[in-house]
Amino acid sequence: MSGMTSLVQAAGVIERKMETVSNNLANVNTVGFKEDQPSFREVLSNAQRVVPESFEERFLSHEYLDDYVGMDKSAVVVDEVGKNFEPGRIRTTGNDLDFALANEGFFTIETPQGERYTRAGNFQLDASGRIVTNDGYPVLGTNGVITIKEGKIQVNESGQLSLDGVIADNFRLVRFQKQDKLQKLGQGFFAPVNSNDLPIESEEIRLKQGMLEDSNVNSMLEMTRMITATRAYETVHRALTRLDKLDEKAISIVQT
Known part of the structure; x- marks a missing residue:
């Protein structure tokens, strides 16, 4: 792998x-959102090590080969985006159709693509009396789509839903044995990548009515990461520019 190729890969990462x-x-500010965490740290250090300030002089004495070899050994690490499932702050809303999961677990949602799973519990009622997500996808209970008639909605911590004191259904609350392997989709949904990774219904999941889980994104930390990434990109861009100029200088030397 050439130095130029490694730097181009670094820029992509x-x-x-x-x-x-x-x-x-x-x-x-997205309810139930889980932060993405990409792997990144080695990219900037590699770029800095490949093109030090004295690179031009060392190039002319052929010492630049050490840098090329050094970068080839480490290259650019494979970039993987993980998910941070740490809980977000739970806040009170007072809305009977707002729900927060106090520990691990997911709500089960019915979509045209099959069942999807979410931490976002800001639900509403549609014209048919179904409890649905903000995008209109039905929320599933143990009896299928949760449909309710008029009455006072009460949900206990285990997800049991009652209307005017009469039990009507239970939210289908599930967890996954390999939560970190879930695929993150749009609209706050998750789905297992492996069809064998089936959802597990759990009585240990705790539900809070009249509350919502906020995003677990730390805005100050993300701003710091953005500044760091921007500086890294600028460093790699400068390195690419300098390598390009050195290539031109090398051609000039050979032709002399």
């Missing part, structure tokens, strides 16, 4: 980092 941070910042 940093761009992905910046996209991820931008998405995190855009969802600071």
Whole structure:
């Protein structure tokens, strides 16, 4: 792998980092949002090590080869975006159709693509009396889509839903054995990547009515990450520019 190729890959990794941070910042106020955490640290250090301040002089004495070899050994690490499932702050809203999960777990949602799972409990009633997400997808209970008639909605910590004191259904609350392997989709949804990773219904999941879980994104930390990524991108860009100039100088030397 050439130094130029490694730097181009580094630029791509940093761009992905910046996209991820931008998405995190855009969802600071999104209910139940879980922060993305890309792997990144080694990219900047590699770029700095490949093109030090005295690189031009060392190039002319052929010492630049050490830097190329050094970068080839470490190259650019494979960039993986993980998910931070740490709970967000739970706040009181007083809305009977707002729900927060106090520990691990997910609500089960019915979509045209199959069941999806979310931490966002800001639900509402549609014209048919179904409890649905903000995007209109039905919320599932143990009896299927949760549909209610008029009455006072009460939900206990285990997810049991009652209307005027009469039990009507239970929210289908689930967890996954390998939560970190879930695929993050749009609209706050998650889905297992492996079809064998089935949802597990759990009585240990605790539900809070009249509350919502905020995004777990730390805006100050994300701003710091964005500044770091921007500086790293600028460093790599400068390195690419200098390598390009050195290539021109090398051609000039050979032709002399």
